[in-house]
Amino acid sequence: MSELLVxxxxxxxxxxxxxALCVIVYGTVEAACMVILHVVTARDDGLERRAIWLRYARWLVAGLTFQLAxxxxxxxxxxxxxxxxxxxAIAVIRTFLNYFLDRDLAEIRERNREGLTPRKGEVADVDAA
Incomplete structure (x- = not known):
């Protein structure tokens, strides 16, 4: 029985x-494509660039959560x-990474709910994106 459980x-x-691998690879490919598109269209918009990284951070948080499981x-x-x-040790490192990524995303969400204007380089929540 023990061998079956193992x-x-x-x-x-x-x-x-x-x-986790699929989630992280998909998020990475999506972010890379968005960055390339951003560079090719020659838009130097810090807000759009930040939106790309925030969306990528969400994929990383999801992947890290699966890896922790x-x-x-x-x-x-x-x-x-x-x-x-x-x-x-690996679990602790992943938990800290996940915590800080998630905290940054939650802070931006909270600021948006309060109707505060984004800080320099910060964008509105990009859940719908």
Whole structure:
């Protein structure tokens, strides 16, 4: 029974990591295309450039969240403490990255709800974009 649980966990971890990979690759390709389009059209609009990076940050947050879920699963069947420690360190790094990206996005959303004008280089929430 234990071997079945380990096999299911490893398969689930692989599937979740694949989802994370797809999310991050899609977001990266989308951001790269938007940047190229921005450069080709010769628009030097800081607000549009910031919107591109905010949208990219959302994709990264989603990908990091999936990766963290895979790390949590992986630690549940880790064979030794060294592996648990390594996975724990990776999970902490991903959690901090996720936290700061998400905090930046939430701050912009809150400022938009309050009707405040964006700071220099900041744009309105781009959820609809």
């Amino acid at each position: 096999s299911l966990t490893e398969a689930s971890t692989l599937a979740i990591d694949l989802i 895979a790390d949590i699963l992986e630690t549940s069947v880790a064979p030794d403490w060294q592996t648990v420690g390594r996975l724990g």
